[in-house]
Amino acid sequence: MNYLKHVGKYFIMLRQVFRKPQKWSVFQEMLFREIEDLGLKSLGIIAFISFFVGGVIAIQTALNVDNPFIPKYLIGFATKQSMILEFAPTFMSVILAGKVGSYISSSIGTMRVTEQIDALEVMGINSLNYLVLPKIIATVFFYPLLISLAMFLGILGGYFAGTLTDLFNSEDYIYGLRLDFDPYYIQYALIKTVVFAFVIATIPAYHGYYVKGGSLEVGRASTQAVVWTSVVIILLNYFLTQMLLA
Amino acid sequence: MIEVVDLYKEFKGIPVLKGITTTFEKGVTNMIIGQSGSGKTVFLKCLVGLHIPDSGIISFDGRKHTELGIKEHRLLRQEIGMVFQGGALYDSLTVEENIMFPLKMFTDQSFEENLDRVNFVLKRVNLENANKKFPAELSGGMQKRVSIARAIVMNPKYLFCDEPNSGLDPNTATVIDNLIKEITEEYQIITVINSHDMNSVMEIGEKIIFLKDGVKEWQGSNKEIFKTENEAVVNFVYSSNLFRKVREVYLKETK
Ligand SMILES: Nc1ncnc2c1ncn2[C@@H]1O[C@H](COP(=O)(O)OP(=O)(O)O)[C@@H](O)[C@H]1O
Ligand SMILES: [Mg+2]
Numbered sequence: 001m002n003y004l005k006h007v008g009k010y011f012i013m014l015r016q017v018f019r020k021p022q023k024w025s026v027f028q029e030m031l032f033r034e035i036e037d038l039g040l041k042s043l044g045i046i047a048f049i050s051f052f053v054g055g056v057i058a059i060q061t062a063l064n065v066d067n068p069f070i071p072k073y074l075i076g077f078a079t080k081q082s083m084i085l086e087f088a089p090t091f092m093s094v095i096l097a098g099k100v101g102s103y104i105s106s107s108i109g110t111m112r113v114t115e116q117i118d119a120l121e122v123m124g125i126n127s128l129n130y131l132v133l134p135k136i137i138a139t140v141f142f143y144p145l146l147i148s149l150a151m152f153l154g155i156l157g158g159y160f161a162g163t164l165t166d167l168f169n170s171e172d173y174i175y176g177l178r179l180d181f182d183p184y185y186i187q188y189a190l191i192k193t194v195v196f197a198f199v200i201a202t203i204p205a206y207h208g209y210y211v212k213g214g215s216l217e218v219g220r221a222s223t224q225a226v227v228w229t230s231v232v233i234i235l236l237n238y239f240l241t242q243m244l245l246a
Numbered sequence: 247m248i249e250v251v252d253l254y255k256e257f258k259g260i261p262v263l264k265g266i267t268t269t270f271e272k273g274v275t276n277m278i279i280g281q282s283g284s285g286k287t288v289f290l291k292c293l294v295g296l297h298i299p300d301s302g303i304i305s306f307d308g309r310k311h312t313e314l315g316i317k318e319h320r321l322l323r324q325e326i327g328m329v330f331q332g333g334a335l336y337d338s339l340t341v342e343e344n345i346m347f348p349l350k351m352f353t354d355q356s357f358e359e360n361l362d363r364v365n366f367v368l369k370r371v372n373l374e375n376a377n378k379k380f381p382a383e384l385s386g387g388m389q390k391r392v393s394i395a396r397a398i399v400m401n402p403k404y405l406f407c408d409e410p411n412s413g414l415d416p417n418t419a420t421v422i423d424n425l426i427k428e429i430t431e432e433y434q435i436i437t438v439i440n441s442h443d444m445n446s447v448m449e450i451g452e453k454i455i456f457l458k459d460g461v462k463e464w465q466g467s468n469k470e471i472f473k474t475e476n477e478a479v480v481n482f483v484y485s486s487n488l489f490r491k492v493r494e495v496y497l498k499e500t501k
Binding site for chain 2: 022023025026110111114115116118119121122123124125126
């Protein structure tokens with residue numbers, strides 16, 4: 001019952017968020033700030049994780065298919081498929097939920113408990129629109145780029161893992177990458193990414209915006225935000241996969 | 247003139263404001279005093295529209311809150327300046343950006359014009375050479391000045407200050423109090439100040455409203471507050487020994 005109340009409040013919040021910005025120049029300035037804070041600043045960690053995860057997938061697959069009847073190009077194929085379908089869009093989104101989600105909810109929550117949000121409202125500013133809309137636009141447009149990069153680096157990581165360990169050779173790996181390549185998979189992954197990006201911007205914003213109390217509550221809200229954002233991503237991942245692939 | 251008639255506000259069934267009626271005139275420093283938890287902040291937030299009262303009328307020069315649409319309400323708010331208890335400066339923006347923010351949002355002036363105005367109000371609150379600092383780098387008194395500068399940058403008709411000198415040393419507190427009084431007289435603003443500090447009350451309290459448990463117990467000036475026989479006021483004001491002595495001397499002299 002309580003959950004339902006939150007869901008309702010969340011959608012009412014979104015109605016306030018999706019208004020025309022009061023001043024385009026101010027909106028633009030905020031948007032660039034958010035692209036940097038929510039996007040560019042996560043570039044490093046996403047690149048690092050995806051590269052090594054790609055490498056590990058390739059090695060694991062290679063070690064598990066030492067049966068001579070199974071062709072070696074399967075390693076490239078498996079790495080490509082898992083990076084594009086799951087590891088880049090879903091796994092990386094969960095990581096972003098932790099990193100960016102806690103940042104969003106604690107920064108908005110701090111603004112709430114220090115009356116900065118009241119100060120915005122007193123000036124006649126729609127604080128939800130001003131604070132949250134640029135975050136949504138930034139994540140929804142930037143994360144597809146970030147996740148595409150993760151796919152590429154993951155596959156590259158697999159390639160390096162093979163050439164450095166002699167577990168498989170690069171011709172087989174590349175053959176596997178090309179095998180049965182369906183652009184729809186990329187489309188599917190990017191649709192998921194856009195949905196997750198929206199969730200990563202809005203659920204933590206909700207938790208931060210409605211926090212009551214002091215810094216302790218802000219900390220608690222940001223933990224809650226990360227948990228719920230991850231849960232919602234995992235659930236939506238299931239439903240979207242069923243809808244788009246099954 | 248701001249008119250408040252029979253204002254009620256409760257939170258989850260617990261009444262906080264229980265029927266407050268009063269008026270605030272321009273050019274005078276109106277003060278709301280009372281103990282911590284007596285409802286001062288809630289009252290101020292009802293006035294500026296951050297809380298929606300459960301019943302009662304609030305009217306700003308004839309414009310009643312309840313009769314304004316969302317748009318008109320936002321327009322009215324551009325005539326309101328507010329100084330929050332903790333300053334409420336935007337901590338990701340510099341001093342200059344904080345004060346310029348309402349100008350950028352609501353005017354079409356150029357950056358240079360905005361900067362001129364920012365420097366003008368900064369000078370008015372006696373804070374120069376702090377433009378590029380962030381709020382976290384300022385002392386409490388400086389933060390309050392920036393907060394006042396931001397509140398008056400749009401030339402408000404109404405100025406609300408929630409405990410503007412809480413957390414300041416007595417000297418700085420007096421300076422801030424007098425600054426608010428000067429600004430009020432200079433620009434003929436309707437100013438309402440929350441306070442639980444008797445020094446401020448004696449310093450600048452031209453019209454004083456004493457709140458107790460959400461009820462207006464007493465109303466008068468800082469001259470009258472010495473002479474009143476109202477028990478609740480006497481208890482509040484003379485919780486300090488110093489003021490009790492002052493009262494005795496004062497009453498003896500005026501007899
Ligand atoms: N948002 C709120 N929700 C519930 N109770 C509140 C809220 N704001 C204030 N109160 C209660 O209203 C009473 C008056 O608070 P407040 O106006 O902040 O007092 P003051 O400013 O005079 O110290 C307190 O008992 C406080 O707990
Ligand atoms: Mg208060």
